[in-house]
Amino acid sequence: MIAEQVSTKTLIKQRAAVLFRDNGFPATSMRQLAKEVGLEAPSIYSHFRSKEEILKTIVFEVAGQFFKTALPIYEDVSVSSLTKLTLLVHSHIQVIADNIDSVAVFFHDWRHLDKPNLDNFKHQRHQYEKIFLDTIQKGISEGVFREADTKFVALTLFSTMNWTYEWYNPSKNIDPKHLADNLCDVILKGILK
Amino acid sequence: MIAEQVSTKTLIKQRAAVLFRDNGFPATSMRQLAKEVGLEAPSIYSHFRSKEEILKTIVFEVAGQFFKTALPIYEDVSVSSLTKLTLLVHSHIQVIADNIDSVAVFFHDWRHLDKPNLDNFKHQRHQYEKIFLDTIQKGISEGVFREADTKFVALTLFSTMNWTYEWYNPSKNIDPKHLADNLCDVILKGILK
DNA sequence: CCTACCGATCGGTAGG
DNA sequence: CCTACCGATCGGTAGG
Numbered sequence: 001m002i003a004e005q006v007s008t009k010t011l012i013k014q015r016a017a018v019l020f021r022d023n024g025f026p027a028t029s030m031r032q033l034a035k036e037v038g039l040e041a042p043s044i045y046s047h048f049r050s051k052e053e054i055l056k057t058i059v060f061e062v063a064g065q066f067f068k069t070a071l072p073i074y075e076d077v078s079v080s081s082l083t084k085l086t087l088l089v090h091s092h093i094q095v096i097a098d099n100i101d102s103v104a105v106f107f108h109d110w111r112h113l114d115k116p117n118l119d120n121f122k123h124q125r126h127q128y129e130k131i132f133l134d135t136i137q138k139g140i141s142e143g144v145f146r147e148a149d150t151k152f153v154a155l156t157l158f159s160t161m162n163w164t165y166e167w168y169n170p171s172k173n174i175d176p177k178h179l180a181d182n183l184c185d186v187i188l189k190g191i192l193k
Numbered sequence: 194m195i196a197e198q199v200s201t202k203t204l205i206k207q208r209a210a211v212l213f214r215d216n217g218f219p220a221t222s223m224r225q226l227a228k229e230v231g232l233e234a235p236s237i238y239s240h241f242r243s244k245e246e247i248l249k250t251i252v253f254e255v256a257g258q259f260f261k262t263a264l265p266i267y268e269d270v271s272v273s274s275l276t277k278l279t280l281l282v283h284s285h286i287q288v289i290a291d292n293i294d295s296v297a298v299f300f301h302d303w304r305h306l307d308k309p310n311l312d313n314f315k316h317q318r319h320q321y322e323k324i325f326l327d328t329i330q331k332g333i334s335e336g337v338f339r340e341a342d343t344k345f346v347a348l349t350l351f352s353t354m355n356w357t358y359e360w361y362n363p364s365k366n367i368d369p370k371h372l373a374d375n376l377c378d379v380i381l382k383g384i385l386k
Numbered sequence: 387c388c389t390a391c392c393g394a395t396c397g398g399t400a401g402g
Numbered sequence: 403c404c405t406a407c408c409g410a411t412c413g414g415t416a417g418g
Binding site for chain 1: 403404405406
């Protein structure tokens, strides 16, 4: 009984992520979603209290994934800044590749969260960015990275990583490890010969 | 009389860009937009045939801007691949900085274009990407850029440039020229010392 | 450019 | 998990 409920809830979440990704959160109706899951619209409300709660669940599950993989790397004192940054990029890309639909929603539709959730989201994002910022900063002060505006470098790194959800197709393209390798290569060494 | 109509149309376009940017196209209502412009909702329909036509106008005006600045650079045979790429990055960033609201709509809401416009958009985007792709390809074959997957390098470059609309604030941050310089610096030489 | 209004669809509830 | 249904709001039209 409980197992079946969890399974339906997960199904709703997964189908919602695909619909949100394709059409955006506001343009997706509960009727559409219900149809996709094989239910009537009101039945969804026995699993989620509102449309926004589905969005909230998706967004914060992705946030949790990002933290879960990045924190252990961040806190490991035995590796160099360079290795640490490389590992962070790999874990970030892996999370994106493992959850493309949800991640697209995460990057696209967080704007539609309601007030307390929106603030929570921004706070968590800031915390996460700090992980990369600190690592880059440390690398610069150790002389392994070039002298540069830390914030700008971090922003550039995030740009490169986060745009992947726009075009990356796990089933068609190269695997996440190669993607992350290529990405590190370009960002670390540049494209100049 | 005609001048006033043009001015109202432009005003609608500008306010729409801001609303679409903040709330997304589907979440913005014609009533909201009308209020922002100081009209009643039906009055908008004397300037645009539909909500989608406003989106279409914004998106393709931005596309036009991108082409207008990039094409002369692309076709100039007197400059090296390196200079050409640098100039292309500068012009691309300049267009983003000059039209932040419209550009955000361009990157975010093109998905909501209807069929013929959607195809047209994708075609134009592909043509534009080709400008950068060709330039990188030429630079590689001339030995000025490192041997690498051209498509991946172009994608990385676009990622870096296009993510800027998410955080760049022309009134607060550094000016577009410096932004483009920093961006070229990182993408060309990397962050490694 | 406005008033008056349309059919359709929205998120969500009541009650079982 | 369903049927029946709610008030609100949507994009858009008619007619002036």
